[in-house]
Amino acid sequence: MGIVELAESAGVKLRRSGKTYTGFCPFHSNTKTPAFVIWPESGTWRCFGECGEGGDIFKFVMKKEGVEFKDALKILAERTGVTLAEYQPQAPEQKEEYQRLRNLLEEAATFYRHHLVSTEGGSVALAYLMEKRKITRDTIDRFSLGFAPNGWDSTLTHFKTKGYSESDLLDVGLITERESGGYYDKFRNRVMIPIRTEDGKMAGFGARILDPNDIPKFMNSPQTVLFDKSSILFGLNQAKKPIRSADQAVIVEGYLDVIALHQAGFSNAVSPMGTAITETQIRMLKKFSRKIILALDPDSAGQKAVMRGLESARSSMDSEDEVRFDAHGLLRHEHRLSADLRVASMPDGLDPDEVVEKNPDLWRQLVASAKPVVEYVLDTLIAQQDVNDPKNKSAIVTRMIPLIEDLPDPIQRDAYRQMVARKVKVDERSLLAIKVHEKPSLPRWKEKPVAQNSGQNKPSTLIVNGNENVEITILAILLQNPGLLPKLDRKLSESNLQSLGWQDFNSTEMHIILSLLQRSLEQDQLELSKFVEVNVPDEVRPMYQRIVGQRQANSLEDRLLDELLRSIFAIRKDRIKKELEQISYLMKDPDNATPAKLSDLSGVMQAHSMQLKNLDDARKKMTEYRQK
Numbered sequence: 105m106g107i108v109e110l111a112e113s114a115g116v117k118l119r120r121s122g123k124t125y126t127g128f129c130p131f132h133s134n135t136k137t138p139a140f141v142i143w144p145e146s147g148t149w150r151c152f153g154e155c156g157e158g159g160d161i162f163k164f165v166m167k168k169e170g171v172e173f174k175d176a177l178k179i180l181a182e183r184t185g186v187t188l189a190e191y192q193p194q195a196p197e198q199k200e201e202y203q204r205l206r207n208l209l210e211e212a213a214t215f216y217r218h219h220l221v222s223t224e225g226g227s228v229a230l231a232y233l234m235e236k237r238k239i240t241r242d243t244i245d246r247f248s249l250g251f252a253p254n255g256w257d258s259t260l261t262h263f264k265t266k267g268y269s270e271s272d273l274l275d276v277g278l279i280t281e282r283e284s285g286g287y288y289d290k291f292r293n294r295v296m297i298p299i300r301t302e303d304g305k306m307a308g309f310g311a312r313i314l315d316p317n318d319i320p321k322f323m324n325s326p327q328t329v330l331f332d333k334s335s336i337l338f339g340l341n342q343a344k345k346p347i348r349s350a351d352q353a354v355i356v357e358g359y360l361d362v363i364a365l366h367q368a369g370f371s372n373a374v375s376p377m378g379t380a381i382t383e384t385q386i387r388m389l390k391k392f393s394r395k396i397i398l399a400l401d402p403d404s405a406g407q408k409a410v411m412r413g414l415e416s417a418r419s420s421m422d423s424e425d426e427v428r429f430d431a432h433g434l435l436r437h438e439h440r441l442s443a444d445l446r447v448a449s450m451p452d453g454l455d456p457d458e459v460v461e462k463n464p465d466l467w468r469q470l471v472a473s474a475k476p477v478v479e480y481v482l483d484t485l486i487a488q489q490d491v492n493d494p495k496n497k498s499a500i501v502t503r504m505i506p507l508i509e510d511l512p513d514p515i516q517r518d519a520y521r522q523m524v525a526r527k528v529k530v531d532e533r534s535l536l537a538i539k540v541h542e543k544p545s546l547p548r549w550k551e552k553p554v555a556q557n558s559g560q561n562k563p564s565t566l567i568v569n570g571n572e573n574v575e576i577t578i579l580a581i582l583l584q585n586p587g588l589l590p591k592l593d594r595k596l597s598e599s600n601l602q603s604l605g606w607q608d609f610n611s612t613e614m615h616i617i618l619s620l621l622q623r624s625l626e627q628d629q630l631e632l633s634k635f636v637e638v639n640v641p642d643e644v645r646p647m648y649q650r651i652v653g654q655r656q657a658n659s660l661e662d663r664l665l666d667e668l669l670r671s672i673f674a675i676r677k678d679r680i681k682k683e684l685e686q687i688s689y690l691m692k693d694p695d696n697a698t699p700a701k702l703s704d705l706s707g708v709m710q711a712h713s714m715q716l717k718n719l720d721d722a723r724k725k726m727t728e729y730r731q732k
């Protein structure tokens with residue numbers, strides 16, 4: 105169902121005029137002037153009368169039913185089967201292109217598998233998996249594990265003879281470009297672990313060394329159009345049902361841990377992509393259970409990461425296997441996502457796969473006794489030093505208090521203060537006297553790597569309306585530099601143009617993101633872009649991710665402002681022209697042929713023409729300025 109049918113089903117009588125439809129606006133009471141216009145091509149509508157509203161189908165339902173975006177989505181889905189995904193369909197050719205690349209990855213999994221189980225070269229890998237890691241043939245089949253042969257062009261040659269191009273192989277990250285020109289296999293002499301999306305589609309590979317002298321020990325496919333590390337969890341396609349039925353998800357640090365746990369019957373285990381646990385990943389898990397346990401390797405990067413938030417000066421570690429999630433970050437996410445995050449640590453230097461292999465009951469017990477983040481941090485600090493030493497008491501308390509003060513719930517704060525007092529053996533009243541000197545810094549996020557394929561065969565971006573990419577660019581620049589927004593509005597008003605507003609964007613999702621940006625400037629609790637990130641509603645998050653994914657390279661503010669203005673001029677000119685055309689249609693409408701209405705409309709028309717002139721002037725001014 106499109107916007108036309110939707111409006112008609114809401115009782116709006118529409119008449120076709122050219123590429124558009126006109127009727128009486130259902131949102132204001134004047135029902136004499138047909139001022140309501142629909143553009144079926146872009147799926148948008150606009151009232152040129154009293155209310156001046158406009159937007160997409162979602163905005164229409166929001167206005168009509170007086171509901172939030174989220175509920176508009178539900179209503180539309182129930183009534184018409186329209187979902188956001190359908191509303192923003194991938195261009196068909198892109199869908200096909202993605203499917204073709206997924207097929208290539210599927211074939212690669214088969215290719216590597218063949219090398220593991222049926223070739224001489226794979227026998228070492230097979231022995232490693234079965235004897236050293238105690239992985240059974242069943243499990244090898246279930247996860248379709250494989251082996252990348254030890255040559256520079258085995259994969260390359262195999263797939264070229266199957267008709268794939270070098271640029272296809274580059275796009276899915278199976279080969280790497282030589283600096284001197286030419287290509288070579290990215291994965292050589294490694295155990296290959298296929299990584300699939302939540303719904304089981306191939307996305308990439310994880311690869312582990314066999315030769316202890318090779319580096320790095322683990323590597324993943326590079327970021328590609330199919331492989332977005334921040335939004336994939338290894339094992340989730342197999343773990344989602346078990347997570348739901350156990351009402352608990354366990355995050356471990358390695359793919360082989362996941363595999364070992366599933367093999368032992370603990371199928372609710374997943375692993376992030378070796379870099380960071382991202383908020384997106386936590387959200388994905390939360391669809392199945394809000395109880396999430398981090399089972400961290402002893403003395404691992406992950407375990408250190410949880411503790412790292414307590415240090416005032418945080419070192420930036422960029423190694424591939426870093427779980428960038430510190431205590432403050434965990435607590436903030438726990439609250440924001442109303443999840444229940446707990447930390448379990450492994451005993452005696454054992455990794456999860458070793459624990460479960462030795463003693464499945466021990467694993468059960470460790471998971472059952474996972475601790476809330478604050479308690480975990482406290483116990484870890486206590487275990488590291490003698491709490492009877494007054495100096496240590498003070499050191500522990502100083503590190504715990506900011507963490508506790510950061511909790512949004514006063515009852516929890518009280519309870520944890522009591523716990524600290526009890527475990528560190530100090531008087532609780534002395535804790536209250538401690539002032540938190542500095543606001544704990546916000547968790548640091550690993551920058552999302554930009555897709556690495558700049559190749560020629562890059563699938564085109566989604567197209568919903570002609571200006572969508574420009575609109576995304578505008579929001580992407582602003583999300584990255586929210587401080588530009590007031591400067592931008594000032595520039596616009598200097599040229600007698602309106603501030604950036606919802607009219608500049610077609611989709612309700614973008615309206616919502618813009619209004620969050622505007623709200624971010626009115627608060628001082630959070631860093632501006634953080635404020636937006638935190639407050640984006642779940643339903644708008646896919647659009648938000650798309651925008652953030654288009655991060656612009658940091659460049660000079662002036663240049664960005666320039667780029668912003670130019671983009672805004674472009675979309676506005678487009679819109680105003682489209683609307684002017686429409687207003688002249690409306691003026692010819694016999695229903696509008698009274699002097700009063702005609703003068704109303706010609707007023708709108710004049711305002712539009714004026715805007716167009718101002719736009720042109722502003723654009724000229726910019727060009728002259730640049731030529732100077």
Ligand SMILES: [Zn+2]
Binds near residue numbers: 154
């Ligand atoms: Zn109206």
